[in-house]
Amino acid sequence: MDQEIYLDRKTFFHKLDPRTKIVILLVAFVLILYFENPLWVLPLTLLILLHGYFSESLVNLKRIRLIMIILTISSMILWSFFSNGVTPFVWVIELEAFQFAMARTMVMLSLITEGMIFLSTTRTEEFVLGMIRFGLPYRVGFAISTAFRMVPTIVSNVFIIAQAQRSRGLDLDSGNLLQRIRKYIPLLIPVFVSTIRNTNVFGMALEAKGFGAQNDRTNYYSSEFGKGDYIVMLVMGVLFAVTTYLKIMGFGGIPGLTKF
Template sequence: MDSEIYLDRDTFFHRLDPRTKIIILLVTFVIVLYYQNPLWILPISALVVVQGILADSLINLRRIRYIMLVLAVSGLIIWNLFAGGQTRLFWIFTVESLAYSLGRVLIMLTLITAGMIFMSTTRNEEFVIGMIRLGLPYRVGFAISTALRLVPTIVGSVFIIAQAQRSRGLDLDSGNLLERIRKYLPLLVPVFVSTIRNTNIFGMALEAKGFGAREQRTFYLDIKMQRADYWMLGLMLVMFVITTYLKIRGFGDIPGLIRF
């Protein structure tokens, strides 16, 4: 199992400036939260899926497909506890609350997909320098990139520990989904211990190399905006203006929805 999230592809989105990809991600995160009605959220979700297809990055969603499935099923039930409506269906479900829960689940899956596409098309080094060029302090950018770098490290630790337990006779593959999740829970203890140990070593390595000794830093990676970046930024600006205008005009709401 490859623990690296970034996919080395030669696609249009891979070649974009990291600042452009950060802005695309931020705009997507904002506009997808504008609406309640899933029919209004669906076009934005479809655009994110098209982006993933063009970036050849949707394959990474297979890694978290079970997590996304659990989030989707639980979200369809839980969000109905916080919403109601006038058209009752059965139990706690109404037409309005069901539409609201579908919209919330669609938003959640869209945000996860957009984030996975971003990490699949952007190296950590590009992400850091992109945020710094956008005005973020270096230490903040370094902290965020380190947190993202820990994700594949933790995934790799889970895989290694699971393989070690399988070699000792532990059956992790039989049973339904809930039973397999229950079997994986004891593996979290050595994963957490390993992560804390690696974090301590990482901190000592930073101190040994004089991290933060100088305010001004130089960077090996040099980024530069191209014509494609300006076209994408213009497209995102138009999309942001249109969706914001529609939100202000009251489109995308669910008539009769009661939020608790």
């Protein structure tokens, strides 16, 4: 199983300073939530797709394509029924509710896509260095980087333990979806035990190497702002200002929409 999400490419976005990448991520996450009308969400979604295309990161979406399909279907159904409008559309669904469901689904998929682009273009050590350059304490940054590394390790342990149990005759593939989920529940115990054991060993290794003995830390990886970073920061600043102005002026809403 390939645990690495980062894609080693030579694109413009890969070469940016990690602080610039973090700003792109945060601005995208904020702006995409501004509007309710899908016609206003669409340009921001297209910008995120262009970001993924030029960073050669969209290929990583294949890993989660099934999850994205399930989320798309469930989001369209739930938001269509839990929102109301004044214009009949299909069955008991109003046109305003359907438009809102489309917008929320686009927002959700855009957030997932932008997050995957960030992970595909930014190594864990780059992300931590960027947070530290923003003023985050090193200990907190180290904890965040450790969490990033532990998640794929835990997922890998689940697959390893499942394969080990299959070799012992445990049938994990027969039955309906609920039955298969129920069969995986007993596997959580060895996963938790393995995770606790690895965490204990990891803690002892940190103590043996004197973690936290000195306040001033040096970093193996180093990055500085370049011309491209300043250009991207300027573009993101202008985009944020213009989009925020449009939001304040009341654009991007759906007249007649009543949520919940």
